[in-house]
Amino acid sequence: MGKLSDLIFSATNFVANKIQRPAVILLYHRVTDLSADPQELAVSPANFDAQLQHLQSSYNVLDADRFLHYVKAGKPFPERSVLVTFDDGYADNYLEALPIMTQRATPALFYITTSKLNTSKEQxxxxxxxxxxxxxxxxxxxxxxxxxxxxxxxxxxxxxxxxxxxxxxxxxxxxxxxxxxxxxxxxxxxxGCDGEGRPTHRMMTFDELKAMAASKYVRIGCHTHRHPAVGMLPYAQQLQEIGQSKEILESLLQERMQHFSYPFGGRKFLGSKRYYNADSIKACRELGLEMVCANYYGQVHTWSNPFALPRILVRDWPADVFRQKMERFFKL
Ligand SMILES: [Zn+2]
Structure with missing residues (x-):
């Protein structure tokens, strides 16, 4: 976005947040220490712990069920409401994030992409x-x-x-x-290599995912089977990609999936290239999903579309940076 559109976007958010107190959905991918992270998807365990500590002391962290309740009821969220979400289903979500969440008694919603679960393949x-x-x-x-x-x-x-x-x-x-x-x-x-992935970049095994889902701090949602930008696919394929991840997770975990997030999920697009579109929303409704997150900057209000909620990407920020960012997220 250019400078002027940035300014208009910030002003719009600022006014919306003055009219009604906002909720913020945070987006994480990985909690681990990596030697290289060109997509900047990992937050270090130390920073994640400090971030959760700050959320618990200064915000109202809702679990996915309570958050969904407010979304469905169309009621304003409690003051300073935050939902923590994770995308993709990396093994470190179970091995490194869950112990910290449990220690800090902080719930989160994990959107899982299913095709590489229980394999040594990487995304x-x-x-x-x-x-x-x-x-x-x-x-x-x-x-x-x-x-x-x-x-x-x-x-x-x-x-x-x-x-x-x-x-x-x-x-x-x-x-x-x-x-x-x-x-x-x-x-x-x-x-001259093969398709064998690195252990540091694998997804959860079925057993890890089941153990994860059994935690009282965890809700599981779906994130397609093979992680395509669904907006590039015809309706039937969107339905298939989203539906397959839902079926696999429901049969593995023996619980109904209510949540979904779009892979990539940005609202911005290049020409005809889109991460999601009206067909994606139609497919989610058709599959009985109740709350769907995208990945564009913004806050959630009663008038937000429950099938394309904004989320804010969290980077590997130390406590002081995270504190400042959170203050800003609740204003702009
Ligand atoms: Zn993803």
Missing amino acids: WWDDLERVLLTGRPLPAALSITINGVAHHFNTATAATTRDAYYDLQAILRFCAPDVIDQAMQYLYTWA
Whole structure:
């Protein structure tokens, strides 16, 4: 967004938050220490602990059931309400985040993408990092055809390979799951590696997910089967991707799924490339989902669309930065 639209957006939020006290939904992905994190998805356990401590002392952290109750009732939230959510289903959610949440008695809602649960495979954006950015010797150039378009990258140095990684990431996030799988297979051959993932980047096992779901601090929601930008898919495929994750989770956990979040989920789009659209909302309704989160900056009010609620991405912020950000989130 440009400077002027930023200003208008902030002013609009400020006025909305003056009219009605807002609630804020926080979005996390991982809680762990990583040696490299090009997507900035991980919060360190120490920072996560400090963040939860601050939330417990200064905010009203609702669990997913209470949050859903206010969304469905169309009632204003209690003062300074916060919902903590996680996307994707990384193993560290169970191994590192849950013990801290339990210690701090803080509930959270975990949206799980199902295709790589219980496997050693990585999500494709991590896999792309593993192939390109973990120091293996690579050919000096990469030519790859994606959706019929030929792309050429210089992979002769660490800096150019890093650029190639970010470019490929931006291209693949708008591709259908089969196209992403084909591109990754091509890259394995090109780089001379296989599809075996790193233990540091795996998803939960079925047993870990079941143990997680049994915690009184945890609610589970779905996040598609293969993590496509659903807005790029025809309605039938959206229904299939969202429905498959819902079915797998319901049969594994023996509980009904009420929650869903859009993969990527930004409201911004490039031309015809969208993370979600009216068909996505229709598919969620059709599947009986009750609350759906997106991933664009904003606060939740009684007039917010329950099928595209805004969320605010939390980075690896130390306590003082997190405190300032939270104050701002409740105003702007
Ligand atoms: Zn995701």
